Amino acid sequence: MFMVSDYVAPEAVILSAGAVFTIGYLITNQIVLRLMILLGTCLYTYYYFTAADTPLWEAIYTSMVMGTANLIGLGSLFWHRSNLAVPASHRDIYPLFEGLPPGDFRDLVKRARRHVLDERKQVTTEGVQPDKLYYVISGPIHITKRGERFTMPPNLFVGEVAYATHQTSAATTRLDAGSEVLEWDVAELRKRAQKNSRFALAIEAMITKDLALKVAFAVAPHSGDWNEDAANARSARA
Numbered sequence: 001m002f003m004v005s006d007y008v009a010p011e012a013v014i015l016s017a018g019a020v021f022t023i024g025y026l027i028t029n030q031i032v033l034r035l036m037i038l039l040g041t042c043l044y045t046y047y048y049f050t051a052a053d054t055p056l057w058e059a060i061y062t063s064m065v066m067g068t069a070n071l072i073g074l075g076s077l078f079w080h081r082s083n084l085a086v087p088a089s090h091r092d093i094y095p096l097f098e099g100l101p102p103g104d105f106r107d108l109v110k111r112a113r114r115h116v117l118d119e120r121k122q123v124t125t126e127g128v129q130p131d132k133l134y135y136v137i138s139g140p141i142h143i144t145k146r147g148e149r150f151t152m153p154p155n156l157f158v159g160e161v162a163y164a165t166h167q168t169s170a171a172t173t174r175l176d177a178g179s180e181v182l183e184w185d186v187a188e189l190r191k192r193a194q195k196n197s198r199f200a201l202a203i204e205a206m207i208t209k210d211l212a213l214k215v216a217f218a219v220a221p222h223s224g225d226w227n228e229d230a231a232n233a234r235s236a237r238a
Helices: 010-025 030-050 057-081 102-109 160-165 186-195 197-216 228-237
Strands: 113-116 121-124 132-138 141-145 148-152 156-158 172-175 180-185
Touching: 010 030, 030 057, 057 102, 102 197, 132 186, 156 197, 160 186, 160 197, 180 186, 186 197
Parallel strands: none
Antiparallel strands: 113 180, 121 172, 132 156, 132 180, 141 148, 141 172
């Protein structure tokens, strides 16, 4: 009966497996790395079948367990990067979180309460540490800071500076009735961020981008409204 081992020396198999593992460890792309390790594991398993007259079952079983764990991790990576990970109830706003991988977006929004305000609401108070973090999906953001009043467009966070710095709010912020928001509990977010570094990095990336947008769209406070270019840019992103 034809057998590959009749044509491929076990020594060549083990050397190939070692080479594949070595190359894999030099690759930073997690998916390619795991694929290389999976290939190396298959070669090692084949070697354990052919290296001796009797298969080395303990080593084979160990390799199979390791390979299965690798496959689970590989599947998790594919899922994390797949748009299938985006919750159906939030797919309409995912484009607003440009650059955030689907898995990170899912982890972020599943901890949020999405709702429409039924009345005008003050969501932050200058000099007071907020216990909520908001993302305004629709509706203008009315801000009072050091006696000056101005308005910012939607699709921005509210309370993000206080969240990031653990300080009090730098401004008082009000949202109109009918505004749609995502609302997070600050304590819960911080607890999750402490346990999961990836989640913490995702929040940090979104806050950094949000602050950059606010600087880019900033206008003189006494102008009383955001400039037209800022509004148009935010609408285009939506």
